[in-house]
Amino acid sequence: MIEKVNIYCKNTGQAYLFEKGTSLKEIYSSLNLKFPYLVASAKVNNKTESLNYRIYGPKTVEFVDISDSSGMRTYVRSLCFVLAKSVYEILPKVQINIEHPISKGYYCVLVGKESVDQDTVDRIKARMLEIIGCDYPFEAVEARTEEVVSIFRSYGFEDKALLLETQHDVYSKYYHMDGYVDYFYGSLVPSSGYLTLFDLQKYNGGLLLRIPNREKPVDLEPLIKQDKMLLVYKEQLKLLNIIGLDNVGDLNKANREGYMSAVINISEAYQEKIIAKTAEQIAERFNEGVRIVLISGPSSSGKTTFRKRLELQLYVNCIKPVGISLDDYFVDREHTPLDEKGNYDFESLYAINTQQFNDDLNALLRGETVSVPTFNFATGKQEFKGNSLKMESDNVLVIEGIHGLNPMLTSHIPDEKKFLIYVSALTSISLDNHNWISTTDNRLIRRIVRDYSYRGYSAIDTISRWPSVRAGEETWIFPYQENADVMFNSAMLYELAALRRYAEPILLQVPKDAPEYAEAYRLLRFLSYFNYISDKELPPTSLLREFMGGSSFKY
Numbered sequence: 001m002i003e004k005v006n007i008y009c010k011n012t013g014q015a016y017l018f019e020k021g022t023s024l025k026e027i028y029s030s031l032n033l034k035f036p037y038l039v040a041s042a043k044v045n046n047k048t049e050s051l052n053y054r055i056y057g058p059k060t061v062e063f064v065d066i067s068d069s070s071g072m073r074t075y076v077r078s079l080c081f082v083l084a085k086s087v088y089e090i091l092p093k094v095q096i097n098i099e100h101p102i103s104k105g106y107y108c109v110l111v112g113k114e115s116v117d118q119d120t121v122d123r124i125k126a127r128m129l130e131i132i133g134c135d136y137p138f139e140a141v142e143a144r145t146e147e148v149v150s151i152f153r154s155y156g157f158e159d160k161a162l163l164l165e166t167q168h169d170v171y172s173k174y175y176h177m178d179g180y181v182d183y184f185y186g187s188l189v190p191s192s193g194y195l196t197l198f199d200l201q202k203y204n205g206g207l208l209l210r211i212p213n214r215e216k217p218v219d220l221e222p223l224i225k226q227d228k229m230l231l232v233y234k235e236q237l238k239l240l241n242i243i244g245l246d247n248v249g250d251l252n253k254a255n256r257e258g259y260m261s262a263v264i265n266i267s268e269a270y271q272e273k274i275i276a277k278t279a280e281q282i283a284e285r286f287n288e289g290v291r292i293v294l295i296s297g298p299s300s301s302g303k304t305t306f307r308k309r310l311e312l313q314l315y316v317n318c319i320k321p322v323g324i325s326l327d328d329y330f331v332d333r334e335h336t337p338l339d340e341k342g343n344y345d346f347e348s349l350y351a352i353n354t355q356q357f358n359d360d361l362n363a364l365l366r367g368e369t370v371s372v373p374t375f376n377f378a379t380g381k382q383e384f385k386g387n388s389l390k391m392e393s394d395n396v397l398v399i400e401g402i403h404g405l406n407p408m409l410t411s412h413i414p415d416e417k418k419f420l421i422y423v424s425a426l427t428s429i430s431l432d433n434h435n436w437i438s439t440t441d442n443r444l445i446r447r448i449v450r451d452y453s454y455r456g457y458s459a460i461d462t463i464s465r466w467p468s469v470r471a472g473e474e475t476w477i478f479p480y481q482e483n484a485d486v487m488f489n490s491a492m493l494y495e496l497a498a499l500r501r502y503a504e505p506i507l508l509q510v511p512k513d514a515p516e517y518a519e520a521y522r523l524l525r526f527l528s529y530f531n532y533i534s535d536k537e538l539p540p541t542s543l544l545r546e547f548m549g550g551s552s553f554k555y
Contacts, residue, residue, distance in 0.1 A: 005055055010043075010062035018055060025051040025190050028063055037065040037217045038194060041074040041187050046517040048074070050187035052140065066217045069467075070518065076106070076211050078138065078188040079195050083108070083209055084434050085180040086127040091120070097433045098209070099237065100426070102230050104221035106436070108207040116202055124207075125200040135193030136178045148172040151181060159432040162249030166256065167529055185435060185525065204230055225482070229426065232487045236428040239270060245493055248431050252497075252531040260494065260533050267493040268539060275306070278486050279313030282396065282419050286319055290419045291365055292397045293321075296404030296480070297423035298473045300447040302490035305546040306423050307400050308553045320394045326401030328373045329357045333380025339468075347472035349403050353382075358412035364391045365417060402472075405480035422484035425491040431529055440470065442491055445523060449502045450547040454555075459506045463516040495544050497530040502548055 004017040011033055018027055024042045028051065033039075041048055043062040044055075048070045055061075064071040080098055087096040087110070095111040110116055145164055151174065152161040160183045164172050174183050177192065189195065199210040199220055204227070213219045243266060245251055254263055282293060293310075297303045311321040330336070330346070331353050339345040360370045369390040373382045391397065403409040405420050425446070427437045444466055451457035481487070504527060510520035535548060545551035 006058040007055060008058075008060045010060060020056050021054050023051065024049065024053050024055070024061065024063075027055070027061065033063060035063070035065040037067050038071075038075070039063050039065045040071040040078075040189050040194065043070070043518050046512060046515065047521050048187055048518055050074070050138075050140065051190045052138070053187075066212060067214070069214075070522075072212070072214055072217070074187050074189060075195065077184045077186055078192070079198055079209065079211065080106070080434055081138065081175065081177065081182050081184065081188060082128050082131050082192055082195060083124070083200070084182055085131060085177065086124050088180060090123050090127055095433060096207075097430075098436055099206075099430065100233050100428065100436050101439070102233070103203070103208060103224050103226045105203075105208045105210040105223070107203065107230065107233075108209060110206065116206060118202060121200055121202050121207060128198070128200065131178070132192045132195050134178070135191045137191045138188040139176045140173055140188075141176055142171055142173045145169055145172040148174050152183070155181060157183075157433075159247045159249060160434075162253060163247065163432050163529060164249075166249050166252035166531060182434060183432065185431065185529070186522070228482050228484065228487050232426055232489050233428055236270075236426070236489055236491075239266075240428060240493065245429060247433065248429060248437075248529050251429065251494065252529075255497065255531045255533055261537055263494050264537050267495075268542060271490075271492070271543065272309070274488060275309050276313050276316075278421065278488065279310060279317050279319075281486065282314065283317040283319060285419055286396060289416050290396070291391070291417050292361065292399065292410070292413065293419045293421065294404035294410065295398070295400040295421045295423060296402055296406075296477060296484075297490075298402075298443060298477050299469050300443040300450065300547070301424045302446075302543040302546055303400050303423045304555060305541075305543045305551070305553060306421075306488055306490060307398060309541060309543075310421075311398060314396065314398075318394065319396050320392070321398045322389065322391065322395050323398045323400070324360075324372055324389065326352065326357070326399060326403065328375045328382070329353050330375045330382070332382060336380075345472075347402065347476055349406060349408060349476060352403065352409070354409060354411070358410060361397070361410065361413055364389065364397065365413075367391065402477050405483045406476065407480070407483070419486075420484045421486045421488060422481045423488045423490055424481075426487075426489040427491045427496075428489070429493055437496070439491070441523065441526065442496065445496065445499055445503050445527070446547045448506055448523075449499060452506045453502075453547075453549060459510050459520055460514055460516045463510075463519050466519075490543055492542075492544060494533060496527065497533045498535045498538070498544060499548070500527045500530050501532055501535075503527060 003020045005020050006015055007018050008015045044059050066072045066075045084096055094113045097109045097111055099107050149161045149165050174181055197212045201208050210220050213221045240246055295303055295307055314321045329352050336344045337348045337350045363370050369388050371384055372387045372389050374385050376383050425439055425442045427439050427442045430436045448459050448462045451462045507520045507524050510517050540552035
């Protein structure tokens with residue numbers, strides 16, 4: 001007798017009986033579901049799984065296409081596998097490092113090849129297309145970790161071997177396709193034939209892997225030049241290479257061998273050097289007429305601590321910083337624009353009274369005394385409580401806010417009066433050579449820890465709000481980041497190892513039946529790669545203290 005199991009499909013709202021051992025791919029085909037875009041994976045009991053996953057008991061299943069973040073991650077991972085396999089075959093003595101997201105794609109370096117010419121790019125891309133055309137299956141293999149480590153060492157993949165060795169799991173999973181093996185910490189599509197949309201091109205001495213557009217994944221993401229951001233990444237990667245911390249396995253090994261104090265000190269010293277250098281640049285421009293410093297960056301980028309540390313360095317340069325809050329220039333609540341759901345859009349530039357803001361800035365620049373408003377968030381109205389501000393000859397205005405780099409915010413202020421700074425956690429350390437760490441994940445983990453400790457929000461609250469936060473960043477922050485005079489990377493080499501101890505208990509509180517569980521589970525799995533470290537050696541001025549606590553700054 002054929003044994004069947006009950007499957008509830010969230011996409012249809014109905015339950016079905018399927019033979020035990022049926023794959024998600026087979027279930028999807030039999031249900032004849034209609035999606036606008038490619039279905040790349042599914043959530044099984046709120047955990048993202050490959051379509052090759054087989055059902056052996058009653059489950060709740062939700063199929064997702066590549067317009068969903070988890071579906072897109074599955075697609076991109078699979079594409080990276082094909083890229084790595086192609087380089088391995090075309091250039092057997094060359095190592096490809098898939099380093100970080102840039103210009104709406106993924107920047108890759110060919111280690112062991114002096115220069116990347118168009119012929120090399122064309123050969124790699126042609127091999128990728130051949131592999132995709134052959135529709136080779138991705139096969140997941142689970143084995144004892146020591147066996148998997150041995151396999152990776154036989155291929156010369158020491159980065160993957162060390163990562164798994166230092167994670168200390170008894171069993172590990174790797175992927176196999178047509179004689180090539182690789183490691184990815186998430187699901188892949190069933191076979192290479194799914195990966196029909198991509199491009200590969202020369203970019204700044206390396207390769208740029210271009211991927212489908214997240215909003216309309218039948219087209220490629222537009223190519224957006226981000227030369228300043230790429231330079232910041234390269235500078236920190238140079239530091240990582242010098243101290244021998246290219247990947248998380250190296251970090252774990254340093255921790256195991258007692259070098260974490262040095263890693264923390266180097267990371268903190270590097271950031272202080274950049275902040276001090278930025279203050280010196282402002283001082284030089286101050287002599288040329290700069291009087292306003294505008295600091296922008298996405299959520300949980302560490303803007304506030306950066307500002308406080310920058311202000312200390314400005315004092316050292318004999319410049320006295322004074323500040324006004326952009327939040328105090330919100331329009332009255334009834335004039336706040338609405339988003340597509342009819343909710344107040346406080347992240348919109350048009351939630352700010354830019355005319356009043358520019359008038360006050362110009363008055364301050366003329367040496368006048370200005371009555372500074374205070375926004376009452378309870379009443380939704382601006383108030384004047386007798387606060388005034390006047391700039392002296394040694395003052396510079398320091399203003400922190402998400403719209404700081406948007407030219408429309410300070411459209412009436414001459415450019416020569418402004419110094420623009422972009423702050424973000426541009427995570428440069430990778431899990432291994434083919435598994436980068438998302439800057440978005442880094443910031444989300446920071447925010448989960450901070451929201452829980454200081455704002456009373458659960459992980460469910462933070463995770464559920466994150467998509468709208470990201471949408472606001474895409475509209476109001478990221479398009480203007482290359483306007484910056486200085487880009488500051490707030491990510492620290494060691495930080496995810498330090499945050500793990502704080503984030504895990506919060507993420508474990510997310511119930512398995514909550515929609516946010518899939519993301520919480522993914523983040524927990526990601527954090528498990530980092531060996532725990534103590535935060536006792538972090539200085540009280542560390543940027544990470546803004547999220548973990550123990551800072552000497554007042555927030």
